[in-house]
Amino acid sequence: MKNLRKTMAFIAAMTMLTGAFASCGSSENSSEAGKSTVSESSSSSGQTAEMSDSDRIVAAAQAGKVGNWGLGNEYEILALLTKYGQKTEYLSQAFDMDGFDDDSITLASAMTYNELGLVKNDYEGGYGYGDTVGIIDMNNEGVAMLEDNLFCTKEFAEKNPNTVKAFISASMKGWEYACENPEEAAQIVFEAGSSVSSDHQAYMASEVKKLVETDTKGNTVNEYGKMDEEAMQQTLDLAKEYISLDDSTAASKLQTLTLDDIRDTSYWEDASADDFGDPEKTSVSVQLKWLPQCQFMGYYVAKAKGYYDEVGLDVDIVSGGGDIGETTAVNNSTVDFGVTWVSNLISADAGGMDLLEIAQVYQRSGLVLVYKK
Secondary structure (H helix, E strand, C coil): CHHHHHHHHHHHHHHHHHCCCCCECCCEECCCCCCCCCCHHHHCHHHHCCCCHHHHHHHHHHCCCEEECCCCCCHHHHHHHHHCCCCCEEEECCCCCHHHHCCCCCEEEEECCCHHHHHHCCCCCCCCCHHHEEEEECCCCCCCCCCEEEEEEHHHHHHCHHHHHHHHHHHHHHHHHHHHCHHHHHHHHHHCCCCCCHHHHHHHHHHHHHHHHECCCCCECCCCCCCCHHHHHHHHHHHHHHCECCCHHHHHHHHHCCHHHHECCHHHHHHHCCCCCCCCCCEEEEECCCCCCHHHHHHHHHHHCCHHHHCCCEEEEECCCCCCCHHHHHHCCCCCEEEEEHHHHHHHHHCCCCEEEEEECCCCCCEEEEEEC
16 A cells, blocks of 8 residues: 555656746745644644634644645645735645645645545545545635646647647547546546556546536536636736746746737637638647546547547547656647646746647646645
């Protein structure tokens, strides 16, 4: 079990690293940050059960026990701490949940479809806490930033509009089928070379479905890939406030970016209406943010079900986690399409790339803080 946890921790670490090249956190990652002014006894299991979420956040922040991985994943946590008047400092969290397990971290960062599943479940690699843990949801707190999207370069989209629309159309058809049939989707991904166990893959599929079909306010989303203006704007606004770029030119450009600079809804709109002709380029590739797992199940389903073939595309799905991150790979034309978080794309464009979001797959943030009741 420990070996599996270490493997999953390595997977998580590499996932974070692929998106970290263009930015650095605006907080000081230190276990000494935010020395406690609250009695340690206030975070005992008996008393935390009676605490409100706001009390938990303040108490953990003042005790220096809010954890996050950093590497571009910290922006929502910084916004949350600011909301409650706390220093924007957090405990550097390892890429496993051992710190949560041994109480070194009171509020530990977790993705609903990954780490939270390991904390709650007792399958191989899990910690088995079940319903004895609670979560603080970034969506409910009003600090959500959108994650997995679909993008290409502006130049590629301009030269190959039908290819882009066809790829969006088939991919979103794959996402729709995957969300309607998560167990089958999990099996398809597992057979494609899953990086996690079949049990965890099935859990991931059920949780990813929620991120794809529910928006930041809890409303049901039926239009797969829709770019919600308000959620996109909030993501951009928080990115401007909390992304810290070392290069002064990039930092300045970040502050001038608008939604029109980073996304174009017209390709998705035409794809949704099946308003496109024969693809200009028929053999294309898409690089994921990491290895085969249900985080990306829609693309694997689209390929397995022949949806790409139906629109005249031969699609190569390239795993992420290698030497070249997805934003760089798309920008230098190693691949045609990529999957990344919106904040990663924003950082990349501020740094001089010319990337364009063409569909927003995840409609809400998957980041939560998990605590023991």
